[in-house]
Amino acid sequence: MDTNQYMEMFLEESREHLQSLNDGLLALENDPEEISVVNDIFRNAHTIKGMSATMGFTKIAELTHDMENVFDLLRTEKMKVNEDIMDTLFKTIDSLEQMIESVGAGGPEDVVDITGFESKLSALASGKPVSEAEPAPAAAAPAVAAPAVAAPAAAASSIEYSDTDKDVITEAANGGMHAYHIKVTLSDSCVLKSARSYMVMNALDQLGEVVKSVPPAEDLEQEKFEHSFDVVVVTDSEMKTVEDALLSISEVDSAEIKDAVEELKAFEAPAPAPEAAPVAAPAAPAANVPAPAAPAVPTAKPSAPPAKKPAADAKKLKSGQSVRVDIEKLDTLMNLMGELVINKVRLEQIGTTHRLTELTETLEQMDRVTTDLQTVVMKVRMVPVGQVFNRFPRMVRDLAKELGKELNLTIEGEETELDRTVIDEIGDPIMHLLRNSLDHGLESPDAREAKGKPRIGEVGLIARHEGNNVVIMVTDDGKGIDADVIRRKAVEKGMISEDEANSLDDADAVRLIFLPGFSTAEVITDVSGRGVGMDVVRSKIETLGGHVDVETKIDEGSVFKIKLPLTLAIIQALLVKVQEEMYAIPLGSIDSTINITQEDIKTVRNKEVIVLRGQIIPIIRLGDILNVPRVHEGDSDDIFVVVVHIGERKAGIVVDNLIGQQEIVIKTLGKLLAGLKVISGATVLGDGRVAMILDVSALM
Amino acid sequence: MAKELMTVTEGATQVQVVAFKLRREEYGFNILNVKEIKGLTDITRVPFASDFIKGVINLRGSVLPVIDLKKRLGLQDMEYTDDTRIVVVREDDLEVGMIVDAVTGVITLNGEHIDAAKSVDNENSRFITGVGKVEEERLIILLNLEAIIGLQDEIK
Known part of the structure; x- marks a missing residue:
């Protein structure tokens, strides 16, 4: 089978499942009693196993299988969670991740030596449990296999016939057809149970009509069964034909066929006991269709509650309907949307210049539609930041262990949504900030105690909306940043002069950490302050059209605040004119526009300023x-x-003139013009000309 | 592109170029690199860009950088005329417009009529891959697009 075309899907889904495994294990580590978590992660592990086996990655499948065995022991409470187990499991997941990434890059799967894990995992799986040391792969099976070989009476209770089922069966029997109750058992090693069950159903469909199956077909498709399932089928084929057909499907271990008509009859006899415990045999009191041979009038028992939903149904998980879409398609959609907006603006201009009221009115209608459309397209591209955040708990856990710090990570606002392009880029800067908080912000537990703080530090990762922006904050209650240390260091490095340093207020001094050159390896070791690649963080955030700032208080902690625009594609901007050139200033960074005269401009230390509502504001002559x-x-x-x-x-x-506020579509300038200061992009105006978009933060 | 032309010279096969004028000389780009030719439109100046980058234009909704080819090759500037064209070329995934004085046509050059770049002694030789000869007196200077776009050397 050519599996290449499925590679992308395999990688993507495997990553998701690994993430869930990580999350689940973290939850389990925090609360070892919470066994229900294991059930969830068991399913994740199982899916990875199935997928990798299908893709032909046997090593990944084997390792996952071994891990699954350990999960199985945990969920059946044959083994207790301990640190050794958790560490082994975490490391196993790391290895799986490496293997999956390696095959994703076209490399071999055995990039890590898994033999150690395998023996460790099987040692865990076989050594720890007290008496029930069963061979690993059989772990899950016995529980289900047992009732299968039990007496027919017991087996009968494993399936429940509704009135309609009975009618169909009876009718079939009357028409000279057979009705069989088949118990299909798949082999233990079967990894694609849904596919096999589908093949079984398909084979049966060709022979006759499937009346019902337990569990129902959709559960079979989703592998919500262990290794066996029951099917009732009406057919004119002989029992032997059906059996042969089923056994010819690979990985079908056995197909136990019973005559459903007989079963119904046998059922009738003990059935009249309406007090039969509904839990034990919910099927029994269902109804009583007379024996098919003698179709007498049914004597319905009013006392019998109509058995409706089997318990399994109640726990059905309703997953949201969604479609995976290639991000490139969304980009194309966004581009087309942009074109539409540009053309709309152009039409509006034509309408205004030629005073075509009819056109203007129609355009107003169209404006509403495009605005809605734009919102929808924008929303489609939005992804919750949780997607990025969810990888941090694991990283923070590992890092804290490594650094010998104790802390409690609080994550808030994971549901806050951001444009997909931003999400893809935001991970590294946040990771940087978190590392920084852990490494330089938080003190060691002993030092904290000495300061009278709780031993366990608090680190927060918070996302929230603020107007047209999303703010992401990394907070800690560590030692804060000493402005004087930063000043001294900046002077030592020759970045600023002593005088300049002293003229800076504390907040501005602390901001020096964002300057390139401040963050060298030396700083990390020498100074107690921060500085691990802070300039990298800043430039990354700024290329995303965002802004990063820090607030700090000695011994109380620091807050790093990242402010990001909701979307990068279409923004509101003010168009201004300088001489004959047109520029766009993003509305998000505009406070106000004012009209002054030459006399209003004063100079302070040779720099031009104006006084606005008592505040001294430096002015920038854009033309110069x-x-x-x-x-x-x-x-x-x-x-x-x-x-x-x-x-x-x-x-x-x-500027020389204000043209007006307008929606603009941001276009990149491309590789050739990348990295220009002051210009963050370009946009096509309504008249077809191109205008540059100013990067306000670079101007200041 | 240099490699392409090399095989052409050895194999004595043919190469098609889009020929154009810069002042009085004739130059050419391999036709495989040329995407389209369009008339002069509004060019928006880009502050802080390299001096040979004239600006950007709107090419059906996308923003396309435009190189002043004469400036890039160190030739004297000339007023734009009705013949002035923008040749849109593509190298890898990068598209750029080149301002030329006039487009003279598509010319097929025989491999044996192309001299390697070395024979042209010029300070701009890194921009040139060779010189092709058509008919008796007509010389076409073949340009190295990669070097002209200048992605490998630092943009000043």
């Missing part, structure tokens, strides 16, 4: 910064200033 060629000579008296802010800092951008 961007070297805009001068076409119009002479300044007009009216000066337009766009007041922008990044975090707490403000600046006024001087």
Whole structure:
């Protein structure tokens, strides 16, 4: 079988299941009594086993199988959770991850030596349990296999006939057909139970009509059964033909066939006991269709409660309906959406210039539709940040162990949604910040105790909406960042002069950690402060159109705050004109626009400033910064200033004219123009011309 | 592209180029790299970009960087005319527009009529892969697109 085309799916799903395994194990480690978790992760392990076996990755399948055995012992409570087991399981998952990533990259699966784990796992699986040391693979089977060979009476109770079933069976019998109750048992080693059960059902369908199956067909498809299932079929074939057909399907161990008509009859006799415990045999009191040979009028028992839903149904998990879509398709959709918006804006301009009221009115209608459409497209691309967050608990656990710190990680707002492109990029910066909090923020348990803090530190990872932005915060209650240490270090490194350092307030001094060059290996070891690749964090966040800031208090802890735009594709912007050039300033960073005259501009230490509501704001002449060629000579008296802010800092951008607010579609400038300062992208305007989008944070 | 031309010279096969004028000389790009030719449109200046990058244009909704080829090759500037064209070329997955003075046509060059770049002594020789000869007097300078786009050397 050519499995290549399934590789992507295999990788993606395996990763998801490994993630769930990690989560489950963490939950189990925190609360070893919570055995129900094991049931969930058992299923994850099982799926990985099945998938990898199908893909032909026997080593992965074997290792998962061994792990599954341990889970089985845990869930049947034949073994207690202990640290040794947990560590082995965690390491096994790591190895599985490596193996899966290796095959994903086209490499061999045996990148890690799994023999050690295998023997360890089987030692765990066989050594620990007291008396019931069964050979590993048989672990799950006996429980189900046992009733299968029991007396017919007992077997009869394993299936429940509804009135309709009985009618069908009776009718069939009257018509000279056979009705069989078949118990199909699949081999223990069968990994694709759903496929096998499907083949069984298919074979039976060809021979006759399947009346019912226990568990029902959809559960069979989802592998919600152990190794055997019951089917009732009406056919004109002989028992032997049916048996042969079923046994010819590989991995079908046995097909026990009984005559359903007989069974019904046998059923009738003891049935009249309406007090039969409903739990033990919910089928018994169901009803009583007379023996098919003599179709007498049914004597319905009013006392018998109509057996409706078998208990299994109640626990049915309803999974949300969803479709996996290639991200590229979503990108295309977004691009097309962008084109539509551009053209809409163009039409609007035509409508306005030519004063075509009819067109303008129609466009207003269309505007509503495109806005809705845009929201939907945007939403489709949104992914909860939980997808990124969920890998951190495991990392934090390992890192804390390694560093000898004790802490409690709180995660909030996992359901907050962000654009898919942002989600893909945000993982590393957050990881950096978390590592940093653990390594440099939190003190060792002893040091904490000495300061009168609880031994166990608190680290938080919080996401939430704030206007048109999403804010992600990494908090800790550690020692905080000492502004003086940072000042000294920055001066030592020659990044700023002594005077400059002293003129900075504490908050600004701490921000120096985001400067490139501050975070060298030396800093990490010498200074108690932070600085592990903080400039990398900052530049990453800024390329995403976001902003990172830090607040800190000595001995109380630090808060790193990442602010990200909800989406990167379409934003509201203010179009401004400098000489003959048009620029777009994202509305998100604009405070206000003001109209001043030349006299309002003062100078402080040779820098031009304005005073706005008592606040001194530096001004930036956009034309000078961007070297805009001068076409119009002479300044007009009216000066337009766009007041922008990044975090707490403000600046006024001087432009020649304000054109207006508009929805713009952000386009990248491509590889050739990557990494330009001050320009974050470009957009196509309604008239077809291109305008640059300003990166406000780089201007300030 | 250099490699492509090499095999062409050895194998004495033919190569098709899109020929165009820069001032009085004729140049050519391998036709396989040329995506389309369009007339001059509004070019938006990009602040802080390298000097040979004229700006960006709107190519059916996407933003395309445009290189001033004369500036890149160190040739003297010239006013735009009605003949001025933007040749859209593609190298790997990168698309770029090149401003040329006029497009003169598609020319088929025989392998044996192409001299390797070494024979052209010029400070810009790294941009040139060879010189092709058509008819008697017509010379076409074949350009190395990779070097012109300049992805491998640092953008100043």
